[in-house]
Amino acid sequence: MKLTYKPYTLELKHKFTLANSSRSTTPVMLTELEYEGITGYGEASMPPYLGESHQTVSDFLSKLDLSIFNNPLEIDSILDYVDTIEEGNFAAKASIDIALHDLVGKLENISLYNLWKLDKNKTPETSFTIGIDTKEIIIKKVQEAENYKILKVKLGSTNDKGIINTIRSVTNKPIIVDVNQGWEDKYFALEMAHWLSEKNVKLIEQPFSKSLIDETAWLNQESPIPIFADESAVRFIDLKNIVGCYSGINIKLMKCTGLAEAKKMIDYAKSSNLQIMLGCMTETSCAISAAAQLSPMVEWADLDGNLLINNDPFVGTQIIDGKISLSDKPGIGVSKRRNLDDKKK
Numbered sequence: 001m002k003l004t005y006k007p008y009t010l011e012l013k014h015k016f017t018l019a020n021s022s023r024s025t026t027p028v029m030l031t032e033l034e035y036e037g038i039t040g041y042g043e044a045s046m047p048p049y050l051g052e053s054h055q056t057v058s059d060f061l062s063k064l065d066l067s068i069f070n071n072p073l074e075i076d077s078i079l080d081y082v083d084t085i086e087e088g089n090f091a092a093k094a095s096i097d098i099a100l101h102d103l104v105g106k107l108e109n110i111s112l113y114n115l116w117k118l119d120k121n122k123t124p125e126t127s128f129t130i131g132i133d134t135k136e137i138i139i140k141k142v143q144e145a146e147n148y149k150i151l152k153v154k155l156g157s158t159n160d161k162g163i164i165n166t167i168r169s170v171t172n173k174p175i176i177v178d179v180n181q182g183w184e185d186k187y188f189a190l191e192m193a194h195w196l197s198e199k200n201v202k203l204i205e206q207p208f209s210k211s212l213i214d215e216t217a218w219l220n221q222e223s224p225i226p227i228f229a230d231e232s233a234v235r236f237i238d239l240k241n242i243v244g245c246y247s248g249i250n251i252k253l254m255k256c257t258g259l260a261e262a263k264k265m266i267d268y269a270k271s272s273n274l275q276i277m278l279g280c281m282t283e284t285s286c287a288i289s290a291a292a293q294l295s296p297m298v299e300w301a302d303l304d305g306n307l308l309i310n311n312d313p314f315v316g317t318q319i320i321d322g323k324i325s326l327s328d329k330p331g332i333g334v335s336k337r338r339n340l341d342d343k344k345k
């Protein structure tokens with residue numbers, strides 16, 4: 001098996017603002033694993049606040065020697081080896097996991113969701129993310145999101161109610177909110193939870209810092225709408241601390257090292273009565289289409305990262321009438337876009 005990789009920079013359609021950061025590009029690494037003339041595609045996405053970069057991913061990938069494996073179907077052994085090379089480097093590890101799964105699907109000529117015996121009719125609708133912005137831009141973004149049935153709104157600024165009121169001036173679609181650890185006071189958070197619930201908000205993601213465990217458990221108990229973990233639920237090992245503290249988790253391939261671990265997390269979450277959202281970073285259609293293969297297993301999807309960029313080098317999973325639509329193509333179901341300039345507008 002031969003690994004190659006190249007750095008790429010995603011251009012965001014809108015400057016992306018969270019509770020404590022703002023940016024207009026995201027670095028990604030595009031990986032390829034080749035075996036007997038077949039190529040699997042993978043990707044690492046590195047939003048700067050998570051600490052990975054073109055350099056760290058390149059350093060990590062250069063340490064791998066996949067020539068010691070003769071058969072890509074030894075997927076568990078290969079991923080165990082990749083995970084033990086270094087601590088951390090979660091997105092870099094995901095780029096191998098995704099390429100390997102794509103390769104295995106192509107070698108067996110089967111899509112991953114079919115390989116996993118999932119029902120493509122059970123895919124959820126995906127939310128579409130509205131970042132923190134001015135009133136005029138928020139309204140423009142909501143109009144651009146016309147085809148999506150659920151909006152995801154970033155809160156945690158000093159104007160949370162204003163943002164929701166602005167959106168409610170143009171649409172009554174259900175909203176899920178992501179506070180990105182932006183709130184500090186539990187009584188303020190509970191008052192917000194009641195107010196948001198009356199505004200047809202369906203859930204609150206990561207209201208407090210991941211260190212505020214007791215406050216989160218209290219809020220989850222008292223809140224009329226469920227509280228989801230994102231930064232608090234990174235890998236499988238974190239899940240035992242989530243049960244009883246949160247009602248659900250947001251699983252992202254770039255946090256949890258890829259499809260193999262995400263699938264394990266979904267199984268555990270289901271057996272622990274946690275609701276599940278599949279989320280993403282800003283990513284190309286490569287990583288998004290990989291995550292979409294698991295989507296028939298979950299209730300919530302926030303797989304819109306590829307919709308927020310101008311220069312997606314892949315074509316993959318489509319969103320039809322707001323719902324994730326899986327193709328029968330093998331592996332993760334992507335092909336390279338022939339002319340990138342066609343997509344740039």
Ligand code: MG
Nearest residue numbers: 178180205230
């Ligand atoms: Mg989040």
